[in-house]
Amino acid sequence: MNLRMHRDITGESKSPILLAAWPGMGSVGVGALDYMRRKLEGVRFAEVDMSEYFTPEAVVVENGIVRSFTDLPSHVFYHVRDAGLVIFESEAQIWGTGGIRLMSQILDFAEHLKVETIYTAAAQAMSISHRESVRVMGAANREILRDALVPHGVEILREGQISGLNGLLLGFAGIRKIQAACLMATMPLYAQMMPNPRASREIVRVFERLLGVRIDMAEIDDAVAQMEGTMAEIEEKIRTTFSSMEWEETEEDEIEQVDEEKVPQYVMEKIERLFVEVQDEGSKEKAAHLKKELDRWNLYSLYEDRFLGLFRRDQEGGV
Numbered sequence: 001m002n003l004r005m006h007r008d009i010t011g012e013s014k015s016p017i018l019l020a021a022w023p024g025m026g027s028v029g030v031g032a033l034d035y036m037r038r039k040l041e042g043v044r045f046a047e048v049d050m051s052e053y054f055t056p057e058a059v060v061v062e063n064g065i066v067r068s069f070t071d072l073p074s075h076v077f078y079h080v081r082d083a084g085l086v087i088f089e090s091e092a093q094i095w096g097t098g099g100i101r102l103m104s105q106i107l108d109f110a111e112h113l114k115v116e117t118i119y120t121a122a123a124q125a126m127s128i129s130h131r132e133s134v135r136v137m138g139a140a141n142r143e144i145l146r147d148a149l150v151p152h153g154v155e156i157l158r159e160g161q162i163s164g165l166n167g168l169l170l171g172f173a174g175i176r177k178i179q180a181a182c183l184m185a186t187m188p189l190y191a192q193m194m195p196n197p198r199a200s201r202e203i204v205r206v207f208e209r210l211l212g213v214r215i216d217m218a219e220i221d222d223a224v225a226q227m228e229g230t231m232a233e234i235e236e237k238i239r240t241t242f243s244s245m246e247w248e249e250t251e252e253d254e255i256e257q258v259d260e261e262k263v264p265q266y267v268m269e270k271i272e273r274l275f276v277e278v279q280d281e282g283s284k285e286k287a288a289h290l291k292k293e294l295d296r297w298n299l300y301s302l303y304e305d306r307f308l309g310l311f312r313r314d315q316e317g318g319v
Helices: 025-039 096-112 143-152 165-175 197-211 218-243 260-281 284-296 300-317
Strands: 002-005 017-021 043-049 075-080 085-090 117-126 136-140 179-188
Touching (some): 002 096, 017 025, 025 117, 025 179, 025 218, 043 096, 096 165, 117 165, 136 143, 143 179, 165 179, 218 260, 260 284, 260 300
Parallel strands (some): 017 117, 117 179
Antiparallel strands (some): 043 075, 075 085, 136 179
């Protein structure tokens, strides 16, 4: 593992603030930072080579020729000079020894750049409807930074855990005496594997206030409208199907005990659990159960790409 600098920005920004994010539930954190980086026209200036910790699972064949491993996950630093920001975006969570080494590499580089404050971003999945207002929770490794979040509309996370490198960086930064905080936007538990621009947008709004920057929100507003339209369509299909059910066919179904208003959320949570189980276990029985559940609620057309995506890797690998 090594850090490659395309340009030394030392001196261009005095004590820049570092924002960092890795993929996670709903792509909330990394989605927010990627949006900010694009709208603020961040310039790529360094990257971390993590290829030694990447284990390929298949190769791509085109016209009988095997392509080399060119599509490795990237781990890139961008510089927004006018705003005094360094934004780190990673395409993959790195666990174990690789993750620890990456944390050290990031913090070594942060010290080189004289970074004094770090923010990460992530999701806080909860058993809520997509219609509920997004809240942004926060935690920090120092009281002074924690308390500074509150005036900007951040609720303090009183207890719990922050999983993944979005959380671990706070602990490693504390060892280096660098203050760091994580912002977590709430999102529905039943949609944790679907991109959630609504939660990402709320994190962007908090960063606007925290950092004193202005972000053009038109693009993410459109993404939110599209997502809400999809969720509303899913809920309507579930409600329509539920209202036309023959009770004698479902008399042993626990859904009969669910309040009718909460049926869409119940069904979506069940479907989400099945997607996770199929992805983790690769069980054909679970996949068949998932397909049956999607058909039952007339939802297969809306989930088709995601459902088929569960099997594309095996098909492409030829095993």
